[in-house]
Amino acid sequence: MILYYSPGACSLVAHVALEEAAAPYTAERVVLAEGAHRTPQYLRINPHARVPALEVDGRIITENIAILNYLAQRFGAAGSVPLDDPLAAARCNELLGWFASTVHIAFAQVWRPERFTADTDAYPTIVDGGHEALRGHFAEIEGLLGTGWAVDGHFTAADSYLLTFFRWGRRIGNDMSAYPRWAALAQRIVERPTVQRALATEDLTPEAFLQAA
Ligand SMILES: N[C@@H](CCC(=O)N[C@@H](CS)C(=O)NCC(=O)O)C(=O)O
Structure with a gap:
């Protein structure tokens, strides 16, 4: 499999899921800031000019939710959708x-x-x-979180998506200290070795995903 990603983009969610699944894949960088998603070569992979895209045996899956459900069905690992628990899977897909x-x-x-x-x-x-x-939306996210994962009892793609949004929230100038449960969730997520591997591949530091000091 080949994951087409841009550092820190929503493709990070699929990236973490691949790491959690210990799936055989390579990560192909498509830097949005350089317009790499608009080249004729990439448009053949995803005509919508978006990441992520996942190539599986020469076939392309686009749209995060489709990729995550594919990975869930194929590997049944954490970090995607918890298909072994139908109500949790529904909640996860609802959030995604x-x-x-x-x-x-x-x-x-x-x-x-x-x-x-x-x-x-x-x-x-x-x-x-x-x-x-x-x-x-941020107030709603803070309100739906407790002290565990976003989907009760399961580390899922909803958590990785929230991690990605937390960094984006910082980047648009929000004071993320206003969301202590979300900040604590981000902290728990970046402690996972799988997440640290995905971040290292994307040349991102865990600190970029935490509440600024
Ligand atoms: N609906 C798509 C959206 C993907 C998407 O918008 N990806 C962003 C990165 S987070 C992108 O590729 N943006 C390129 C652009 O805006 O030109 C999905 O869920 O996979």
Whole structure:
């Protein structure tokens, strides 16, 4: 298998799942900041110009949720979807769906307003709307967390996704100390050797995923 990823992007979720599964794979870097996802070569892999993409025996799977469910069915390991517990699996997919379709999109409003309008004068409104939506989503995330994993009793892709968002929250200037349960979750996640291996491959430090001192 080949995982196409960009450092710190949502492809980190699939990256952690592959490490948790001890799956045979190589990681192929596609740096978004360099536009590597828009080259003709990568567009043949994912015409939507997005990471992650997972190549399996020459066939491509795109969309994090599809990749994670594939890895869950094939390896049954932590870090993806806990298929051995149907209600937990439903909760996990529910969170992944909300993250991908709603929380992630609010970040896109902040980082990529051009995706929502051609009217450059409207960009500040779109960006402000993204920040406001994220404040609401972040409060909801903090409220749904306890002292364990996001899906009770299972380390899943929902946790890795929340780890990724925690760093993004810092990057857009949020004070992440306002979310102590989420910060504690991030701390527990980066302590996992599998996560540390994925971060090392992506040239990221665990500290970037923790609450700034
Ligand atoms: N719905 C896709 C979204 C993937 C996505 O938006 N990935 C981002 C990185 S986090 C990306 O490739 N962005 C490229 C761009 O915005 O141009 C999924 O869940 O896999």
